[in-house]
């Protein structure tokens with residue numbers, strides 16, 4: 001595996017999920033695989049889970065892990081081609097990425113969308129520049145349109161939590177928020193579920209349709225109650241409008257998941273990638289109740305990252 005930026009980089013999905021589950025049982029089985037190899041984790045946005053779980057995953061494989069908040073600790077980056085750098089930017093991404101590629105054998109990069117220009121965000125310009133100029137394998141720690149490590153962990157969690165032979169009904173439901181949030185987690189979750197053996201239903205208010213490329217095969221409805229019928233898993237996430245790019249179109253009154261709404265499901269397990277705006281996106285009663293899987297998801301982030309890093313190390 002040379003890159004891990006989307007499900008398109010995964011050849012055998014079931015094998016990758018099973019590898020993550022196996023590593024969860026024996027996390028130190030390959031503790032020398034990454035010996036004398038350096039993993040660089042570069043963040044242009046905040047993180048708790050991705051930073052800690054990916055660092056732990058690298059260390060479980062024996063890697064040296066270096067972490068940098070490039071937005072706070074590095075030089076102001078220039079990303080435009082041919083710029084005369086006589087303004088506020090100090091270092092071109094061409095130079096920064098090339099130098100990091102000299103220090104690291106594998107680079108993880110987090111760079112959220114700006115949520116201003118849809119075409120620019122959806123071209124994944126910064127991620128592509130990092131891949132081009134670092135010249136080493138790159139793993140996405142959440143880019144402008146996807147969050148593949150989160151989605152792999154989510155699929156691992158659904159897989160280990162599916163007890164019956166019935167094909168699970170998985171509902172991705174939009175949730176209220178107080179500010180514009182990326183579509184990345186929703187895009188990525190829908191894309192991974194479309195390749196998994198589940199029935200996917202996506203529910204959101206009018207105007208929050210995700211880009212078609214991510215929702216192939218899903219049932220899409222603006223009727224949340226209808227979506228909840230007999231659901232086995234409910235994935236809760238806010239995202240800003242793709243249609244009216246980066247906009248918040250509604251306060252989402254009545255869209256926050258509650259125990260009452262959960263009564264319509266098949267005692268569904270409730271998922272959220274975290275961080276969560278409690279009692280805005282998701283109620284305390286659910287987060288602290290028996291149906292929540294949010295901590296299992298967070299724990300599985302380590303083994304999802306470890307399975308990916310193992311494959312990238314094996315391909316070096």
Ligand SMILES: CCC[C@H](NC(=O)CCC(=O)O)C(=O)O
Pocket residue numbers: 181182183184185273274275276277
């Ligand atoms: C893993 C999720 C990261 C990010 N979350 C946020 O930006 C939440 C920010 C907030 O709630 O203020 C997102 O939704 O893409």
Ligand SMILES: NC(=O)OP(=O)(O)O
Pocket residue numbers: 046047048049050051150273274275
């Ligand atoms: N779910 C997730 O990626 O969390 P962080 O943004 O804290 O890394």
